[in-house]
Amino acid sequence: MQDVYQWAYLDPHNARLLDKDFIVSTILLGNNRRLKRALLAEVGPGSTALQAAHVYGGLIPELARHIGHAGRLDVIDVVPLQAELCRQKLADLPQAEVFLADAAEFSGRQYDLVSCFFLLHELPDMTKHAVVDNLLSCLAEGGRAVFIDYHRPVNWHPLRPVMRMIYNLFEPFAASMWKNDICTFACDPGLYDWEKRTYFGGIYQKVVVTRRRP
Numbered sequence: 139m140q141d142v143y144q145w146a147y148l149d150p151h152n153a154r155l156l157d158k159d160f161i162v163s164t165i166l167l168g169n170n171r172r173l174k175r176a177l178l179a180e181v182g183p184g185s186t187a188l189q190a191a192h193v194y195g196g197l198i199p200e201l202a203r204h205i206g207h208a209g210r211l212d213v214i215d216v217v218p219l220q221a222e223l224c225r226q227k228l229a230d231l232p233q234a235e236v237f238l239a240d241a242a243e244f245s246g247r248q249y250d251l252v253s254c255f256f257l258l259h260e261l262p263d264m265t266k267h268a269v270v271d272n273l274l275s276c277l278a279e280g281g282r283a284v285f286i287d288y289h290r291p292v293n294w295h296p297l298r299p300v301m302r303m304i305y306n307l308f309e310p311f312a313a314s315m316w317k318n319d320i321c322t323f324a325c326d327p328g329l330y331d332w333e334k335r336t337y338f339g340g341i342y343q344k345v346v347v348t349r350r351r352p
């Protein structure tokens with residue numbers, strides 16, 4: 139985090155500057171709303187949910203509103219500044235609470251839904267494994283995890299070389315999202331059903347993981 143993403147998540151000035159919907163929309167090449175809708179489509183009002191890290195822009199308050207007062211949203215982030223920014227956004231939403239915690243280690247309650255929005259590609263592969271395993275262990279019976287992240291674009295995609303360049307410059311751990319399906323980061327993938335859908339010519343993916351009932 140310190141070596142690669144200091145400028146984006148640890149620098150207070152940049153963090154406040156970047157924490158805007160239009161910035162997220164630019165980074166996601168105009169797909170922000172579409173991917174946000176893809177996440178919300180998996181979340182039932184009244185459910186208990188865990189959001190695995192702070193996300194810039196309005197996604198997290200929208201998630202909390204969608205869940206509503208009958209449900210509960212726990213958000214974790216490993217960086218105090220990010221946890222604080224998130225807390226400020228959620229101040230008028232009592233169904234939501236923010237904890238300072240590492241997604242690879244956090245163990246709270248069991249959740250109906252675990253959301254991991256563009257976190258995996260920022261982690262070294264060993265940490266991707268630890269985070270996927272830990273998040274899946276937070277699922278209640280019949281619960282679902284939703285991973286939304288980068289994916290390998292189709293071969294003819296005109297933005298393929300651009301994405302490669304962005305990864306080389308800013309996202310050194312993202313290239314492995316092109317080579318590995320998210321299920322390969324779980325130590326026991328057979329315990330779950332995995333359903334993948336891709337967006338924007340394969341640049342993005344949503345993977346919905348359902349814990350099988352024993």
Ligand SMILES: C[S@@+](CC[C@H](N)C(=O)[O-])C[C@H]1O[C@@H](n2cnc3c(N)ncnc32)[C@H](O)[C@@H]1O
Nearest residue numbers: 162191192193194215216217220240241256257
């Ligand atoms: C969700 S990711 C990237 C999201 C996306 N780029 C955006 O628009 O914000 C960024 C967040 O993940 C947090 N983070 C990184 N590693 C983490 C970990 N192991 N556990 C919890 N949070 C983590 C960072 O502190 C940062 O707030």
